[in-house]
Amino acid sequence: MLKIDQLFAQIEDKGILKGLSLDVKPGEVHAIMGPNGAGKSTLGNVLSGRDGYEVTSGSASLDGKDLLAMEIEERSHAGLFLAFQYPVEIPGVSNLEFLKTAIEAHCQAKGVEPPSSAEFLKQARQACKQVNLPQEFLKRGVNEGFSGGEKKRNEMLQMMLLQPKLCILDETDSGLDIDALQTVAKGVNDMRSPERSFVIITHYQRLLDYIKPDFVHVLSDGQIVRSGDASLALELEKLGYGWLNAEESA
Amino acid sequence: MSELLTKAIAKSEQVNNYLHPVRDQARSRLAASSWPNRKTEAWRYTPLRALEQSWQPSVPSTLSDEALARLDLPQLGSLDLIWLDGHLQAVEGQLPEGLSLSRFSDLSSDHRQSLMQQLGQTKPEHHLFGNINDAMLEDGLWIDVAPNAQITQPIRLVFAATQAMTEVQSRVLVTLGDNAVAHIVEHHLGEVRQWQNQVFELSLGNHARLDHQALYAQQQECLFIGGWHCALGQSAELNSLVLAQGSQLKRINFDVLHRHQHASANLDQMYLLAGKDLFDLHSCIEHEQANGQTNQRVRGLVADQARAVFNGRIHIHQDAQKTAAALNTRTLLLSSQAEVDAKPELEIYADDVRCAHGATVSQLDDQSLNYLRSRGVAKHQAQAMLSLGFMQELVADLKHESARNWLQSYLKQAFWALQE
Amino acid sequence: MAEQIEQALKREYEAGFVTQVESETLPPGLNEEVIRAISARKNEPEWLLEWRLKAYRIWLEMEEPEWAQVSYPKIDFQSISYYSAPKSMADGPKSLDEVDPELLETYKKLGIPLHEQQMLAGVAVDAVFDSVSVVTTFREKLLEAGVIFCPISEAVHKYPELVQKYLGSVVPQKDNYYAALNSAVFTDGSFVYIPRGTRCPMELSTYFRINELNTGQFERTLIVAEEGSYVSYLEGCTAPMRDENQLHAAVVELVAMDDASIKYSTVQNWYPGDENGRGGIYNFVTKRGICHQRAKISWTQVETGSAITWKYPSVILKGDDSVGEFYSVALARGAQQADTGTKMIHLGKNTKSTIIAKGISAGKAQNSYRGLVRMNPGAQGARNFTQCDSLLIGDRCGAHTFPYIESRNPSAIIEHEATTSKVSEDQLFLCRQRGIDTEKAVSMIVNGFCREVFKELPMEFAVEAGKLLEVSLEGSVG
Numbered sequence A: 001m002l003k004i005d006q007l008f009a010q011i012e013d014k015g016i017l018k019g020l021s022l023d024v025k026p027g028e029v030h031a032i033m034g035p036n037g038a039g040k041s042t043l044g045n046v047l048s049g050r051d052g053y054e055v056t057s058g059s060a061s062l063d064g065k066d067l068l069a070m071e072i073e074e075r076s077h078a079g080l081f082l083a084f085q086y087p088v089e090i091p092g093v094s095n096l097e098f099l100k101t102a103i104e105a106h107c108q109a110k111g112v113e114p115p116s117s118a119e120f121l122k123q124a125r126q127a128c129k130q131v132n133l134p135q136e137f138l139k140r141g142v143n144e145g146f147s148g149g150e151k152k153r154n155e156m157l158q159m160m161l162l163q164p165k166l167c168i169l170d171e172t173d174s175g176l177d178i179d180a181l182q183t184v185a186k187g188v189n190d191m192r193s194p195e196r197s198f199v200i201i202t203h204y205q206r207l208l209d210y211i212k213p214d215f216v217h218v219l220s221d222g223q224i225v226r227s228g229d230a231s232l233a234l235e236l237e238k239l240g241y242g243w244l245n246a247e248e249s250a
Numbered sequence B: 001m002s003e004l005l006t007k008a009i010a011k012s013e014q015v016n017n018y019l020h021p022v023r024d025q026a027r028s029r030l031a032a033s034s035w036p037n038r039k040t041e042a043w044r045y046t047p048l049r050a051l052e053q054s055w056q057p058s059v060p061s062t063l064s065d066e067a068l069a070r071l072d073l074p075q076l077g078s079l080d081l082i083w084l085d086g087h088l089q090a091v092e093g094q095l096p097e098g099l100s101l102s103r104f105s106d107l108s109s110d111h112r113q114s115l116m117q118q119l120g121q122t123k124p125e126h127h128l129f130g131n132i133n134d135a136m137l138e139d140g141l142w143i144d145v146a147p148n149a150q151i152t153q154p155i156r157l158v159f160a161a162t163q164a165m166t167e168v169q170s171r172v173l174v175t176l177g178d179n180a181v182a183h184i185v186e187h188h189l190g191e192v193r194q195w196q197n198q199v200f201e202l203s204l205g206n207h208a209r210l211d212h213q214a215l216y217a218q219q220q221e222c223l224f225i226g227g228w229h230c231a232l233g234q235s236a237e238l239n240s241l242v243l244a245q246g247s248q249l250k251r252i253n254f255d256v257l258h259r260h261q262h263a264s265a266n267l268d269q270m271y272l273l274a275g276k277d278l279f280d281l282h283s284c285i286e287h288e289q290a291n292g293q294t295n296q297r298v299r300g301l302v303a304d305q306a307r308a309v310f311n312g313r314i315h316i317h318q319d320a321q322k323t324a325a326a327l328n329t330r331t332l333l334l335s336s337q338a339e340v341d342a343k344p345e346l347e348i349y350a351d352d353v354r355c356a357h358g359a360t361v362s363q364l365d366d367q368s369l370n371y372l373r374s375r376g377v378a379k380h381q382a383q384a385m386l387s388l389g390f391m392q393e394l395v396a397d398l399k400h401e402s403a404r405n406w407l408q409s410y411l412k413q414a415f416w417a418l419q420e
Numbered sequence C: 001m002a003e004q005i006e007q008a009l010k011r012e013y014e015a016g017f018v019t020q021v022e023s024e025t026l027p028p029g030l031n032e033e034v035i036r037a038i039s040a041r042k043n044e045p046e047w048l049l050e051w052r053l054k055a056y057r058i059w060l061e062m063e064e065p066e067w068a069q070v071s072y073p074k075i076d077f078q079s080i081s082y083y084s085a086p087k088s089m090a091d092g093p094k095s096l097d098e099v100d101p102e103l104l105e106t107y108k109k110l111g112i113p114l115h116e117q118q119m120l121a122g123v124a125v126d127a128v129f130d131s132v133s134v135v136t137t138f139r140e141k142l143l144e145a146g147v148i149f150c151p152i153s154e155a156v157h158k159y160p161e162l163v164q165k166y167l168g169s170v171v172p173q174k175d176n177y178y179a180a181l182n183s184a185v186f187t188d189g190s191f192v193y194i195p196r197g198t199r200c201p202m203e204l205s206t207y208f209r210i211n212e213l214n215t216g217q218f219e220r221t222l223i224v225a226e227e228g229s230y231v232s233y234l235e236g237c238t239a240p241m242r243d244e245n246q247l248h249a250a251v252v253e254l255v256a257m258d259d260a261s262i263k264y265s266t267v268q269n270w271y272p273g274d275e276n277g278r279g280g281i282y283n284f285v286t287k288r289g290i291c292h293q294r295a296k297i298s299w300t301q302v303e304t305g306s307a308i309t310w311k312y313p314s315v316i317l318k319g320d321d322s323v324g325e326f327y328s329v330a331l332a333r334g335a336q337q338a339d340t341g342t343k344m345i346h347l348g349k350n351t352k353s354t355i356i357a358k359g360i361s362a363g364k365a366q367n368s369y370r371g372l373v374r375m376n377p378g379a380q381g382a383r384n385f386t387q388c389d390s391l392l393i394g395d396r397c398g399a400h401t402f403p404y405i406e407s408r409n410p411s412a413i414i415e416h417e418a419t420t421s422k423v424s425e426d427q428l429f430l431c432r433q434r435g436i437d438t439e440k441a442v443s444m445i446v447n448g449f450c451r452e453v454f455k456e457l458p459m460e461f462a463v464e465a466g467k468l469l470e471v472s473l474e475g476s477v478g
């Protein structure tokens, strides 16, 4: 599904991703961990095409299509979804209006009829329930005045409605209370399917207690320095990233 | 009433010293100016009637030791410079290293040249009273702080008015070299009928820091028009607190120019007006370069039949991206005949900036009043406590302890006088 | 990125066509003869001619105001024609069947069909074309409720005592330069009278169209709402695309008697001129209302057009407990300049005013909010809240705020806030990551910014206005 090969990317001449490779097959869940500033969010941003990042070499493709050649919204239409670490507020634009516009754009790109207003509203309400956000949040401005946890749940809500193929969750677990953490995990687990993959960026093992990853990678200084199965996360939790460095230099 | 203009123009031709280019330029600007009236935006709310009379030039004088002692503020530990009716008294004691004080008239010819380069650099051309000051310029004081010098002792500039029916033009230039630090305290006092026209020009080098407090305590018939124009070097820092009482006419123009990047200005300004005071504060913050920061807070208490005028302009130039500028002004009217006219202005030509202003005019907040009363405090007492607290908040943030104590006790005293 | 946003803000001016009708136009120039000619054409009574001439003499003594944050070459008032009307309208307004089909077609093209059966139910329209009213719909139906809605030139004949009583009562001839000019040469506009205790059964609207070259439009609108009545009124305006500037100097007067309520909405879409500031309408407008006891006047304006906008809809809160509101969106793109805001003059006790002003600047445009809130000594317990927000798009435009706050009463409370922001990269990225293209995203974000104002537009027009804004924000994304 997602294939990243020797990806180098920089911001204003400062190299951030330094030859990163990753292969995510349909249905898989990959967790990415790593110290602050390692380049985890950068990876999500580069894959989704954010301005300001320059890819100097390497490739990334989604279902065989060259991601890097596409516009931001085309990548979205192709099925890429990024749940932001710090979701931004859009004052005055209601959540509902925002979601409807997004879904219509997706339908248009696919050449299918968008859902009727009634149908859409039903789906939106359903999704609200699933992420445990009161219905009023649909009428409020996008993330406007939402608490940290509410913003994260709103990201999940968007993910459920857009039904992407590849979901990148950038620290969706930070700032969540215990109940919300379970809500998010349940949302992801419900959405898991053989056709859909997840890349979950997190600092904590606790999310992975609920969402069982197939692979765990450690991203450090712009590269994947270690990959393993779910047990790698447990080890990291116990020993910290220093352990990796010590091992390397040994 | 363009008599004042005519007089200034005439004077500019009479004086004879090396400062004549300044006077000449001012003369031609004045010749092209007209006397402000109600339609002149900068004087819309401030009539200049009180200036209408014939003023005599003040003459040099000395104070008795006793009178001098009364001007003393030992707790501040400051180096004091005293102007009596515009005439600077001899400075006593040793100057800290890196600080130099020179009268314009005493400068060597080399220094005269650099003075001429500095004068008029921060003062806007259209400033009418600045031009009058220029036209009549005979002498002044230049305070220079050498690069890297850290002058922690406050330098207190005392301006005392004693001669009635006189006119006083005074001029001060302050320059701080790169990385220099200084602390200047202005202290204005007097109650006699006098017209003072003052220009303060300041220029801060890169990474320089100036802490500034000004107490404008002139009252009653002491008419004051003054300009304070400060240019900031790269990463320079200006921390200023102004406390003003009112008189029949008091107008202060307070300009800060961010001429380079990354400078910051923290400006707190307060006024307490009573009787028939007319007080007018015009501030103008120019962000010419990027990444600057300004935080301005203005608080006013207006009692009796006093009038307050505030015009706070923030101007963000096209190159001043990433500027953060905020102005907040709050005024409490304490009597049914008090008046306030406020105009906070934003003029913005750069898109990536954070700029905001807020202005409120009101009485005391009922909630806090009721809260205090519910705790048994009498209404008038509660009102006084809250009004004083409203002003004290700003003084309390002052870092320099002895300056804070001084201004706090002054504020209290002035406040209780106003309550009577 | 800013470029992308600016692109998204570009658009075609859809109302820019010219209607080919034969017109009767007075030669350019302004003097007493011209005023007499206008008055004669409208067969006006003597008092009105005198009133005009008095205004003209006052105007001659006045100076063009220069305090606004706008710049333009001096207007040559002698090069403008002050009266133009389609020849077919020579005998004054007639029934719809007699109106030149070309004119009807014009309004249809602008989205305002004048045949009653085709119209939005519940909306009556007065269509003003250059200097005359073409037709006013639903008049009979309104009259059944006692509501008068007709061209002001007709009201002068049919309801002279009402017109004479109120004309100039809110905006006197000498009020300002453009009001004086308007008083001297005004041609047509609407007259509305809502009798006591009546809730106007329909939305009323006037649609202004400038068509003829080199003519100015000087309309005059007067709305009187008697005790306890209610009316909602909307005006729209468009003009052809021309390289020459054209002058529009209107006066609107509102009178809200005790307990009456007037809601006045404007969707202003005059031709703004081209990218480089060539052509476009100079829009110098004086709008003011007076509120008696417990009355309410609410101005809502969406200003998207004109090369220059100079406009400060105001409310004099004379009666105790009266309410004034001002909701404004001003969009300035290209080389447009807007200097607009409001005045709230609090005279009565416990009067309240709310000001919400949203300014959007893009391209090389300059957008200023200028407002006055005055609490007079009698305004015991009065309150004002003002919020001015500016949105800047690109680094060559300007957004300015000039609020005047004057308080003469210690128990009055004034609160004013102003902020500036931009369409942030983060917001755009979020939208695009969710699949929404830049153009839609910008339009959505800008609409969101204006939401508090849009929700004040009357229901019947919300869709209409929404579409207009959509048009203003849509365009060719490169």
Ligand SMILES: Nc1ncnc2c1ncn2[C@@H]1O[C@H](COP(=O)(O)OP(=O)(O)OP(=O)(O)O)[C@@H](O)[C@H]1O
Pocket (backbone or CB within 6 Å): A011, A012, A014, A016, A034, A035, A036, A037, A038, A039, A040, A041, A042, A043, A052, A085
């Ligand atoms: N816009 C930017 N300009 C300059 N440097 C940037 C920018 N964005 C990110 N960086 C730098 O790139 C590096 C990687 O940042 P990134 O946000 O990808 O880290 P992260 O692994 O997600 O960290 P965290 O765990 O704290 O979220 C950091 O050193 C960061 O400071």
Ligand SMILES: [Mg+2]
Pocket (backbone or CB within 6 Å): A040, A041, A042, A085, A170
């Ligand atoms: Mg991160």
